Amino acid sequence: MELVIVTGMSGAGRRSVLSALEDAGCTAIDNVPARLLEPLLSLEAKLNPTRPRLAVGMDNRHGEFVEEFLPLVERLQDGSIPVYIVFVEADEATLLRRFSETRRPHFLAADGNVAGGIDRERQILAPVRAQASAILNTTRLTLGQLRQRIAELLPDLPMQGTTLRLVSFGFKFGIPSDADMVLDARFLPNPHYLEELKHLTGKDQPVREYLMNSELFGSFMAMTENWVHWVWPFVSLEGRAYFTLAIGCTGGQHRSVALVEQLTQKLRRDIPKLVVQHRELTS
Numbered sequence: 001m002e003l004v005i006v007t008g009m010s011g012a013g014r015r016s017v018l019s020a021l022e023d024a025g026c027t028a029i030d031n032v033p034a035r036l037l038e039p040l041l042s043l044e045a046k047l048n049p050t051r052p053r054l055a056v057g058m059d060n061r062h063g064e065f066v067e068e069f070l071p072l073v074e075r076l077q078d079g080s081i082p083v084y085i086v087f088v089e090a091d092e093a094t095l096l097r098r099f100s101e102t103r104r105p106h107f108l109a110a111d112g113n114v115a116g117g118i119d120r121e122r123q124i125l126a127p128v129r130a131q132a133s134a135i136l137n138t139t140r141l142t143l144g145q146l147r148q149r150i151a152e153l154l155p156d157l158p159m160q161g162t163t164l165r166l167v168s169f170g171f172k173f174g175i176p177s178d179a180d181m182v183l184d185a186r187f188l189p190n191p192h193y194l195e196e197l198k199h200l201t202g203k204d205q206p207v208r209e210y211l212m213n214s215e216l217f218g219s220f221m222a223m224t225e226n227w228v229h230w231v232w233p234f235v236s237l238e239g240r241a242y243f244t245l246a247i248g249c250t251g252g253q254h255r256s257v258a259l260v261e262q263l264t265q266k267l268r269r270d271i272p273k274l275v276v277q278h279r280e281l282t283s
Contacts, residue, residue, distance in 0.1 A: 170252025202257025252280030
């Protein structure tokens with residue numbers, strides 16, 4: 001078993017870090033008192049002996065947190081369990097803004113002086129911070145950037161990354177509600193008006209050959225492929241689970257299907273997490 005302990009300043013984003021670790025395949029448990037961690041590890045080892053990675057959030061609002069945490073870490077490090085401590089913090093202005101926005105009281109600001117409570121908390125947690133394997137400052141991090149920083153701190157984590165969904169559809173049946181980007185292919189030559197192609201789909205070679213003879217089709221393909229390659233690094237940094245590119249034609253049978261099929265072939269090498277859906281096809 002490997003253990004990641006996530007702790008730090010109140011309001012700095014401990015729960016967001018735990019969520020990112022959970023998305024990466026860790027078993028994540030929050031608000032574990034220090035005195036209960038060793039029994040929890042023992043139970044987890046019995047129930048799941050396949051060397052899991054356990055991510056535990058430890059809230060310093062427990063009165064005995066610091067005095068129990070330091071000897072606990074020493075015992076664990078002397079044992080057979082690898083321990084990685086992530087200390088989460090942010091600057092004072094950011095913490096003040098977050099407490100103001102959430103209207104949560106700071107547990108050390110009973111007199112209403114939140115800045116004073118933050119300062120006292122920093123002093124109390126100084127010994128814990130000194131023991132940290134990594135210090136994660138969330139002051140200017142978006143959720144996507146936070147996930148990226150966690151991947152840098154724990155490079156062997158299987159961070160899931162973003163899946164590209166390519167969807168073909170017919171405008172006459174409505175635009176997919178989950179689309180992030182919609183492209184309209186109705187200006188392309190329509191195989192529907194050719195008797196020999198009418199009852200085929202964009203997955204059939206004769207339809208593809210017909211469309212590939214169109215300069216418009218080739219230009220549309222090239223510009224779409226270039227756009228995906230350009231935007232993908234930025235989309236991936238956001239830490240999203242899915243990005244859906246929907247391409248539509250009138251009925252969702254020929255042009256949009258052929259475009260999605262061709263794009264899949266071209267993008268699969270560089271974007272391995274790619275799934276295809278032809279919404280209007282029955283098979």
